[in-house]
Amino acid sequence: xxxxxxxxxxxxxxxLYIFALVGxxxxxxxxxxxxxxxIGSEGYHFVGLHNFTSVIDSPSFRQAVKNSFIFTISSxxxxxxxxxxxxxxxxxxxxxxxxxxFLVLLPWVAPVSIGSIGWKWILDSVYSVVNWxxxxxxxxxxxxxxxxxxxxxxxxxxxxxxxxxxxxxxATVILLAGLTAIPRDIPEAAAVDGxxxxxxxxxxxxxxxxxxxxxxVLFGAIFTFTDMTVIYILTRxxxxxxxxxxxxxxxxxxxxxxxxxxxxxxxIFMVPLLVIVSYFMLRTAHRAEVT
Amino acid sequence: MARPARVVRTIVLWLVRxxxxxxxxxxxxxxxxxxxxxxxDLYNLKNNPFIFNEPPTLDNLRLLFNExxxxxxxxxxxxxxAVVVVITLVLAVPAAYALARLTGEWGTQLGIGVFLTxxxxxxxxxxxxxxxxxxxxxxxxxxxxxxxxxxxxxxxSTWLLMGFFKSIPKDLExxxxxDGLTRWGAFIKLMVPMSTSGILTVVIFAFTLVTQDFVYALxxxxxxxxxxxxxxxxxxxxxxxxxxxxxLMAGCLIAAVPIGILYNIFLxxxxxxxxxxxxx
Numbered sequence: 001x002x003x004x005x006x007x008x009x010x011x012x013x014x015x016l017y018i019f020a021l022v023g024x025x026x027x028x029x030x031x032x033x034x035x036x037x038x039i040g041s042e043g044y045h046f047v048g049l050h051n052f053t054s055v056i057d058s059p060s061f062r063q064a065v066k067n068s069f070i071f072t073i074s075s076x077x078x079x080x081x082x083x084x085x086x087x088x089x090x091x092x093x094x095x096x097x098x099x100x101x102f103l104v105l106l107p108w109v110a111p112v113s114i115g116s117i118g119w120k121w122i123l124d125s126v127y128s129v130v131n132w133x134x135x136x137x138x139x140x141x142x143x144x145x146x147x148x149x150x151x152x153x154x155x156x157x158x159x160x161x162x163x164x165x166x167x168x169x170x171a172t173v174i175l176l177a178g179l180t181a182i183p184r185d186i187p188e189a190a191a192v193d194g195x196x197x198x199x200x201x202x203x204x205x206x207x208x209x210x211x212x213x214x215x216x217v218l219f220g221a222i223f224t225f226t227d228m229t230v231i232y233i234l235t236r237x238x239x240x241x242x243x244x245x246x247x248x249x250x251x252x253x254x255x256x257x258x259x260x261x262x263x264x265x266x267x268i269f270m271v272p273l274l275v276i277v278s279y280f281m282l283r284t285a286h287r288a289e290v291t
Numbered sequence: 292m293a294r295p296a297r298v299v300r301t302i303v304l305w306l307v308r309x310x311x312x313x314x315x316x317x318x319x320x321x322x323x324x325x326x327x328x329x330x331x332d333l334y335n336l337k338n339n340p341f342i343f344n345e346p347p348t349l350d351n352l353r354l355l356f357n358e359x360x361x362x363x364x365x366x367x368x369x370x371x372x373a374v375v376v377v378i379t380l381v382l383a384v385p386a387a388y389a390l391a392r393l394t395g396e397w398g399t400q401l402g403i404g405v406f407l408t409x410x411x412x413x414x415x416x417x418x419x420x421x422x423x424x425x426x427x428x429x430x431x432x433x434x435x436x437x438x439x440x441x442x443x444x445x446x447x448s449t450w451l452l453m454g455f456f457k458s459i460p461k462d463l464e465x466x467x468x469x470d471g472l473t474r475w476g477a478f479i480k481l482m483v484p485m486s487t488s489g490i491l492t493v494v495i496f497a498f499t500l501v502t503q504d505f506v507y508a509l510x511x512x513x514x515x516x517x518x519x520x521x522x523x524x525x526x527x528x529x530x531x532x533x534x535x536x537x538x539l540m541a542g543c544l545i546a547a548v549p550i551g552i553l554y555n556i557f558l559x560x561x562x563x564x565x566x567x568x569x570x571x
Contacts, residue, residue: 006389006393006474006475007389007393007394007398008389008394009389010385010386010388010389010393010478011385011386011389011390011394011398011401013381013382013385013386014382014383014385014386014405014445014449015386015401015405017382017441017442017445018405018408018442018445018446021416021420021423021438021439021441021442022408022411022416022442022443022446023408024419024423025416025419025420025423026411026415026416026419028419028422028423029415029416029418029419032418032419037422039421082311085307085311086307086311088307089304089307089308089311090308092304094304094305094308100308100312101555101558102551102552102555103312103315103316104311104312104315105551105554105555105558106315106316106319106547106548106551107315107318109499109547109550109551109554109555110319110543110546110547110548110550110551111502111503111504111505111520111521111546111547111550112503112505113505113521113522113524113525114521114524114525114543114546114547115318115543115547116525117524117525117539117540117543118318118319118321118322118540118543119318121321121325121534121536121539121540122317122318122321124536126336127333127334127336127340127536129321129340129341132336132339132340142336165314165315165318168311168315169315173558222410222412226412226413226414226415227414228414228506229505229506232505232509233525246414247412247414247415247506250414250418251414251417251506251510254417254418255417255418255421255510260418260421260422263418264418264419267414267415267418268415270412270414270415271415274410274411274412274415277410278407278410281407281410282403282407
């Protein structure tokens, strides 16, 4: 009989904690988005969809939505290509593999703010080492060396590349796990039957890895789409909102601008993507359960 | 198999490894070089930035340790990490066991539900949480993040530990319970000791997740002395528009590398958690 309540007694505290600090604020985000709550203000007034209409009318917001998708999709495409190649290169034992694994992991493991600061220095407007190399090898003249974070187009490219750099290790280790789980005799049998490297890769290895590639992409997409740290450190959304994304705009509006309700309304626009990703995660999890 | 094909393959593989190794590792190499540079050397565009044109110096490290709050930030992070780890273990270990063993099929469903909450990003929750933190009287205190961080360490840890408990054969507990232990006794005296490596994994991951956060610490804490290392280095080592690049890079390197080493040791388990069982 004691068993009936022992189970719930053991998991309820954790569930309640998560409910209080994820469930409640999640609902509050919606409640705030239809209100006029500011930092330091008391009371709550329902204002309907006012925040949403004013958000949708703002050019900064439209730019941020566009950028969020551009950044997420382009960096995930780069990550996917890079991680597949890198995982293949790391699969077999080679001297220094352990060190290589450590090195490959660092961009993901190091706090993202710290990796971003490293890049801010590498892409510095005056002392950029990238520019030094470009000038040294006469790709550009010293007086018109690129200002990576100061010109909209270059800033967008820089942000995408830093996101790619940050997420590549994560996707690589996950794909590597998928790759090593494929029984070795399957690709070998294909090789014996005369299939070349690329044929084996595209017709056997990649199809077998699809579920795991899905996992890497879903997590990668969500982490990139909802990240504001890279932007906050590299560009603060600038120049002229050219690198503004939904989460960074929510932060600048809601926290720095003290307009909690409008910030909440902006952040709500991340929810549809979260729902879609969660749905696919659930499907993956259930399929793993069945097999 | 023609030998030349093998040679070409090996060369291509090494080129790929070197290419990615250089790109992924470069920022950290650059931090290392910058750390020991003297300012006249660093801020001279005529100098080759890859070599030391003037002898390396330890002054930047001295500045970092003696004249900034760096050590304070490290201590804050370690303290917050330790408390968060304790809260996480106390709540997640029993929860994972209960969901893995006691509650049948819907325990697994609930476990997946718990894991999904890990996908709700801080950038969606930080605005309401800033009000909650203020209501609790924790604004601008290290305790604000200590209270909030378990909201993402518990889901992930519970999920990891569920897999771990499921891999232990049920017969062991049944035998122990036949020998007179209660269910709770079997959990405490048998399952927890048997799961030491799983629990250690959770300790490492909960701690590294704490070091990864930027948004919450930036939102809740405004006083420099109360910050964590991730936010402190990235925001408070910059005064106005002046970047103390050498000390900044030193701080980044010191904060990043130990975490990297820890993580690397426990990587395989981490992957198990993330792949949601898609790899068997």
